[in-house]
Amino acid sequence: MNDKELTHDDFVQRIDIRDVLLDAGYRQNRRFGLRLSSFIRTDSEGKRIRGDKFVITQQGKCCSQPPRQKEYNVVSFIKEHPTLFAEYHEGIDPNRLVNLVCSRLLNIPVEDKQDLRPFDIADYDLHPFDPQDRETQKTFYPYFKNRGIDLSTQNAFHRHFCLATKHGADGGAYTCLAFPLTLPKEGGTVVGFEERDCVRMDGSGSYQDKAKEGNANEGLWIASPAGTPLAEAEHIYWFESAYDAMAYYQLHQAQNQELRKAVFVSTGGSPTVAQMQGVFSAALPARQHICFDTDLAGIEYAKNLQQEMYRAVCSTIEATSERKPYLDSVPDGENLDCGEVELLPRDLLSKYGKYESAWIEARSMHSSGLCHTDDIQVQEDIVNRLYKEFREGLREFLGLDKRNDTSFVRERPAYPHKNWNGLLLAEQKREESIGQNQEREENAEQERQTHFRR
Structure with a gap:
């Protein structure tokens, strides 16, 4: 592989997180007695900025910012702190920024952005999934088999994925399972692909990514088995990958027949503010189901989504002179009930007081261990x-x-599964094991019956 084909995984392996921190304006904290290497930032007077410190972990591959436990690698640090780097400008694709910064740190020349062609779906040969044609379905089998996605689920989402083949300038080509990215308010225009299980042009292996020319900052995979438009959705399910969305559907569809009418959204990795704002601007009234992974990154993504949702709700309120004092007291990105209740009208303050007293009583009943569960339930009601x-x-x-x-x-x-696709595979393995045990028991019983007759 030559340098021009480096992926994000390559950057993580080849670049020390300390070099990224130095490039972002941090310097090593040489304070005596520190058990772990750390980096800090200083102000214009050379004084340390309190709370802005990163501790190096995993032998220089990652860092974390105490007291938060979330770890950043080279790629996620750049994406989460884009403004710290010289290449940043408003609206830049996070993946593009990672490539620019990492290539510079590795002394790899990068072609000027002006030379990059915008995403054009005509550059790809597209092979759709046809629910009525078994031959076309067979070509998708290798992509879904290892993920446990069955044919019924593929049929349900068949409008929202395809095989995409792109030809390189050298005559080579690669094919991937492509999930089209669209903008929430632009009626289905494809602005990129969430690419999964891509085969490299040289045939050396596979990887997953987003189409480099696409608008990954705003575009999302938006799908509904019943064809429900995003603006009309009553339920929106958020995932980090389209595979997880399909796995979730397969796990729950039998128990929830209305799931077909829901809208499934994949951010294709780290959710961006632009992606969240786009969905909320188009479908704020919908109930949001946050189905991100359960690792530290997924927990952070869920928190960010909740905060952006609260901001979207707050933005719909007219800040009159009567409301403004209370609205100003609501912390940014928090629920509307988190403001200073003393600033509310007297009758509303009275309602809050009754609620708070009842809540304290319920907590007391829980913690005392002396109350019957039925009594506690009555109080919670x-x-x-x-x-x-x-x-x-x-x-x-x-x-x-x-x-x-x-x-x-x-x-x-x-637990202990990190994502929905992992849970689906585990469930299938468990069912397979149960079936094998039942078969062994039936064979043993038949053998006993045979010996008895003899």
Whole structure:
């Protein structure tokens, strides 16, 4: 492989995170007695900026920012802190920024962005999945077999994936399973691909990525088995990959027949603010199902999505002179009920007081260990009823349309599985094991019966 074909995995292996931190303006903290190497930033007077410190982990491959436990590698650090690098400018594709920064650190020349052609779907030979044609379905078998995605699920999502073949300037070609990325408000125009299980042009292996020319900053994979438009969705399910979305559907569709009408969204990796804002601007009233991975990164993505959702809700409120003091007291990215309640009208403050008292009583009943579960449930029902009354009053005071008072639910695959595709494969393996055990028991019983007759 030559340098021009380096992937993000190559950057992680070849670049020390310390070099990235130095490039971002940090310097090594040489304070005596430190057990782990750390990097800090200083202000214009050379004084250390409190709270802005990164500790090196995994022998220079990653870093973390205490007290948070999330680890960044070379790629994720650049994506999460883009403004620290010279190549950053407003609207730059995060993947493009990673390539520019890492290539510079490795002294690899990068072609000027002006020379890159914009994404053009005409550059690809597309091979759609036809539910009525068994021959075309066979070509998709290698891509879905190892993921456990069955034919029924492929049929449900057949409009939302294809095989895409792109030809290189040297005459080579690569084929991948492509999930089209579209912009939430632009009616299906494809702006890129979430590429999975790509075969390299030289045939040396496979990888997953996004089409380099695509708009990965704003584009998402948006799919609905029933063809529900995003703007009409009542339920939106968020995932980090299209594979996970299809796995979730396969796991739950039998128990939830309405799942066909839902809209499934894949961010193709790290969710961006532009992706979140795009969906919320098109479908804020929908109930948001956050189905990101359960690792530290997924937890952070879920938190970011919730915060962006709260910002979107707040942006729909007209800040009148009566409302502004309370709205200003709501922390950025927090729920509307997190403001200073003393700034609310007296009748609304009274409703909050009743809710808070009931909540304290419920917590006390839980912690005492002296109350029957039925009594605790009765108290919790009271808490829920009083909060609902307070929330309705808060919406009325703020002039917030009930449809835009968006709700969400965090859905996680069963422990210890990190993502939904992992859970699907584990479930299939478990069912296969049960079937094998039953077969062995039946064979043993038949053998016993045979010996008995003899």
